Amino acid sequence: MPVIDVQNLTHVYLPGTPYEKKALDGVTLSVNQGEFLGVVGANGSGKSTMIQHFNGLLSPTAGKVTICGWDTAVKQHRNELWKKVGLVFQYPEQQLFEATVFDDVSYGPRNLGLSSPDIERRTIEALKKVGLEPDTVAGLSPICLSGGLRRRVAIAGVLAMKPEILVLDEPTAGLDPLGKEMILKLIKKLQQEDHITIVMVSHSIREIILLAGRVAVLEKGRLIAFGNIKEVLRQECFQALPGVMLPDYLQLIYTLAGRGKNVNTGIITLAEAELEIAKLLEEKNK
Amino acid sequence: MKQEKGLKLGQFVLGNSVIHQLDPRTKIIGCFIVIFSVLMNFKWYVILLNISIIIAAIFLSRVKIARVLRGLRKLKFLFLLSFIFQAVLTSGEPVFYLGGVSVTREGIDLGTSTIFRLLILYLGSSLLTMTTSPLKLASGIESLLSPLHYLKIPVSQFSILISTALRFIPTIIEEAEIITRAQRSRGAQFNSPHIFTRLKSFTAVLVPLLAASLQRASDLAAAMESRCYTGGSSRIRTGSLRFKEKDGLAIGLVSLAFVLSVVLI
Numbered sequence: 001m002p003v004i005d006v007q008n009l010t011h012v013y014l015p016g017t018p019y020e021k022k023a024l025d026g027v028t029l030s031v032n033q034g035e036f037l038g039v040v041g042a043n044g045s046g047k048s049t050m051i052q053h054f055n056g057l058l059s060p061t062a063g064k065v066t067i068c069g070w071d072t073a074v075k076q077h078r079n080e081l082w083k084k085v086g087l088v089f090q091y092p093e094q095q096l097f098e099a100t101v102f103d104d105v106s107y108g109p110r111n112l113g114l115s116s117p118d119i120e121r122r123t124i125e126a127l128k129k130v131g132l133e134p135d136t137v138a139g140l141s142p143i144c145l146s147g148g149l150r151r152r153v154a155i156a157g158v159l160a161m162k163p164e165i166l167v168l169d170e171p172t173a174g175l176d177p178l179g180k181e182m183i184l185k186l187i188k189k190l191q192q193e194d195h196i197t198i199v200m201v202s203h204s205i206r207e208i209i210l211l212a213g214r215v216a217v218l219e220k221g222r223l224i225a226f227g228n229i230k231e232v233l234r235q236e237c238f239q240a241l242p243g244v245m246l247p248d249y250l251q252l253i254y255t256l257a258g259r260g261k262n263v264n265t266g267i268i269t270l271a272e273a274e275l276e277i278a279k280l281l282e283e284k285n286k
Numbered sequence: 287m288k289q290e291k292g293l294k295l296g297q298f299v300l301g302n303s304v305i306h307q308l309d310p311r312t313k314i315i316g317c318f319i320v321i322f323s324v325l326m327n328f329k330w331y332v333i334l335l336n337i338s339i340i341i342a343a344i345f346l347s348r349v350k351i352a353r354v355l356r357g358l359r360k361l362k363f364l365f366l367l368s369f370i371f372q373a374v375l376t377s378g379e380p381v382f383y384l385g386g387v388s389v390t391r392e393g394i395d396l397g398t399s400t401i402f403r404l405l406i407l408y409l410g411s412s413l414l415t416m417t418t419s420p421l422k423l424a425s426g427i428e429s430l431l432s433p434l435h436y437l438k439i440p441v442s443q444f445s446i447l448i449s450t451a452l453r454f455i456p457t458i459i460e461e462a463e464i465i466t467r468a469q470r471s472r473g474a475q476f477n478s479p480h481i482f483t484r485l486k487s488f489t490a491v492l493v494p495l496l497a498a499s500l501q502r503a504s505d506l507a508a509a510m511e512s513r514c515y516t517g518g519s520s521r522i523r524t525g526s527l528r529f530k531e532k533d534g535l536a537i538g539l540v541s542l543a544f545v546l547s548v549v550l551i
Contacts, residue, residue, distance in 0.1 A: 017353070018299055057467050079477075087471040094461075095468040097493035107490070111473030143497070157472060 001069075002030035003165060003197050004037075004054060008063035011049050015061065023049040025221040026063070031165075031199060031214075036191050038212030038229070039201040042242065045218040047201045048090070051167045054199065056081035068164060083112065086163030090170050092154035093147060101127070101145075101153050102138040108161040126160035127153075130186060148179035155183070159190075165197040166190060172207065184211060206247050209233070209268050217241070230266050249273040256280070298419050304532065305347035305417045310426030312533040313418055316540045317410045323547035324406050328399040332547045337402065339543055340409045347417050354412060361408060365401050372397035424449035429527055443517050450506070454499075461498060465491050 011024040024046045031037045041047045052058045053065045056078035068084050070077040089095065098104035106123040114122070127134045130152040142150055155171070168187065172180040188211050190196045202208055208215055208229070215232050217225040219241060225232045232238055239246065239254065246254070249270050257265045262283070263276045305313070320336050344351060374384075378392030415423070428445035435441045470476065474487040 052467065055471050057471065082471045082473050085471075087468075089464065089468045089471075092468065094498055095465050095472075095490075095494050097469075097490050108472040111475070161472070 001033075003033050003068050004029075004031035004199070005066040006030065006050075006053070006063070007065075009050070009053060009060050009065055010062040011046075011053070011058060012061045013049075023221055027218070027221075027223045028063075029216055029223060029226050031197060033197055034191065034195045035214065036188075036198045036200070036212045038208035038215040039199060039218065040203075040205065040208055040215060040244070041218035044220075046221040047218055048169055050218065051087065051169060051199060051201060054165065054167050055085035055087045057087070083161065084163060085165045085167060086158040086161055088155055088158050088166070088168040088171055090173060091151075092158075092171075093142075093150035096142040096150060096154060096157075099141055100138065101132075101140050101142055102134075104142055105153060105157045105160050108157055112161060122160045122162065123156075126156040129159055129190075130156045131182060132156065148175050148182075151175065151179070151183070155186070163196065165199065167199045169201045170203065171200065172202070172204070180207075187211065205244060209247070230268055233268065234265050252277075297416065299349060299353075299416050300419075301348060301417065303346060303348045303417070305343055305413070307532065308417075308536055309527055309529055309533045310418050310422040311430055311527060312529070312536050313414050314423075314426050314430060316536060317414045319540045319544045320410050321407055323544045324403045327547050328396075328403060330399065333399060333402045333406070335543055335547065336406055337409075339540065340406060340413065344409070344413055347413065349413070349416050354409065354416070357412060358405075358408065361404070365404060368400050368404065369397040372400050420452035420455075421449065424452055425527060440517075446517070454502070457502075458495065458499060462491060462495055465494050 006027055006029050009024055009027045010022070013019070013021045013023055027046075027050065029037075039047050039050065049058065053060065053072060054067060056067070056072045059073055059075075059078060065072040067081060070081065070084075072078050072081065096104050098107060102123055105126055106119050109119045109122045124134045124138075127138065132149070132152055137145070137149075137153070142153055145153065151171075155168075158166070166187075171183050171187065175183065184207060187198060187200060191198045191211075200208070200211065212229055214227060215225070215229045216223060217232060217238055224241075225235055225238050233246075233250065238244065247270070250268075250273070253263055253265060253267065253273055253276060256263050261280060263280060264272075267273055267276060320339060324333055324336050344354060373389050373393040373396075374387050376390050376393035376396050378390035380388035381391050381394065382389055418426070424445055427448055428441060431439075431441045431444065466474075466476070469487065469490045474490050475483050476487050478484045478487070
């Protein structure tokens with residue numbers, strides 16, 4: 001059974017005013033337990049609107065969203081959904097507010113009404129997960145940390161609530177390459193080891209290729225492609241999207257295939273591309 | 287959240303009506319004249335005259351009347367309270383007694399006119415902000431205050447203060463919404479029946495909001511200085527304001543109404 005089930009979701013902002021805007025238009029998709037869904041799309045394509053439906057911050061203008069069997073149109077479900085779905089916003093480090101890292105990470109668990117030993121255990125666990133040493137950082141003020149570390153603290157704050165589903169809105173935006181790598185590894189580990197269902201929004205196709213099993217592509221509020229990453233990558237409508245920057249090696253492979261060369265376009269990693277090209281060169285030398 | 291259901295109170299709505307086209311100074315002056323006349327004189331015909339001017343202006347501006355009136359719901363307690371206090375605390379000829387307090391005829395009259403004066407204040411100022419873009423509003427204020435320059439009051443700095451403040455209101459509102467959502471998804475109880483829990487939830491929004499605003503202010507200052515902003519009166523605006531026939535007509539009409547209001551005392 002899918003944990004996220006979206007049927008014909010339409011969302012209109014400020015209906016009935018001059019600023020009315022249709023952000024989502026008839027989107028249908030589903031995510032299974034333990035899956036990793038990547039969400040791609042240009043700015044303003046409705047990605048952020050869609051993921052806010054996943055933890056009940058928005059309710060559908062039309063259509064139906066069911067999360068873990070809960071219909072988000074029901075207000076009571078919507079208000080409780082934060083316990084199941086952890087949402088990491090864009091630039092989450094801007095939401096830190098407590099005096100110490102420990103207090104901030106434990107904010108969610110405290111709201112869950114846990115006992116203090118539980119809160120402490122979860123907070124320390126979450127800090128360790130994001131690669132921070134609890135003994136050294138827990139007592140510090142978040143303001144004296146660097147941007148990358150603050151981002152990790154903010155993610156720890158969401159992880160400490162032990163969500164069943166983790167939704168991340170561009171978690172690597174504005175980080176240095178090392179920081180990006182670290183966050184991506186962490187997310188992948190959460191999926192593989194803790195079996196958390198992950199939905200990740202990203203502008204970088206490379207990141208999505210490396211991590212996601214399935215991918216949803218949004219364009220002006222419509223879902224134009226949804227499915228296995230390999231299949232979506234090969235679709236013309238996806239490649240033709242403005243702003244889609246495929247990794248160089250994929251561009252090369254697709255161009256070769258376009259010229260009628262015998263290459264397998266079903267590849268996704270650089271290593272696979274290398275093999276294909278080596279094969280092609282061998283054939284030529286024969 | 288309330289904000290996402292509709293436009294903010296008095297938010298500027300782009301338009302091309304006669305009222306939108308008026309010079310911002312005309313609208314500011316007009317708005318003040320109308321408000322002054324009802325504050326100076328609260329006879330029913332003065333109120334009627336001024337309220338019809340505002341209704342005519344709203345009609346001409348093609349702003350949806352429902353949207354203007356919706357903001358009134360937030361002010362209903364203010365209206366109610368001022369009516370009750372006026373009705374109970376004004377001395378005069380008692381009409382009836384309510385639980386040992388006398389309600390006077392004068393009190394009811396005064397209370398009713400207070401409601402209408404508040405209404406005019408609200409309608410006038412929200413029509414002004416709904417039909418004038420923040421930028422124009424700021425340049426209008428600057429131009430109206432410019433005589434103060436001779437009194438060695440730094441008008442241009444004051445005006446840059448106003449325009450930056452106006453400019454960043456929507457940004458801050460947007461940011462507050464995002465932080466509110468982020469904290470809500472971490473379980474902040476903004477609708478908790480316990481007032482303490484609710485207050486604590488709001489600190490979770492206010493602290494990061496304030497921190498971000500201070501950061502932004504210092505970034506903005508650095509960006510302005512790096513583009514040679516030095517303050518003072520050497521700064522000019524693109525597109526200077528100019529009074530047109532329409533403005534003359536509008537000011538004339540409103541002034542006529544003002545004279546009538548004052549003469550009719």
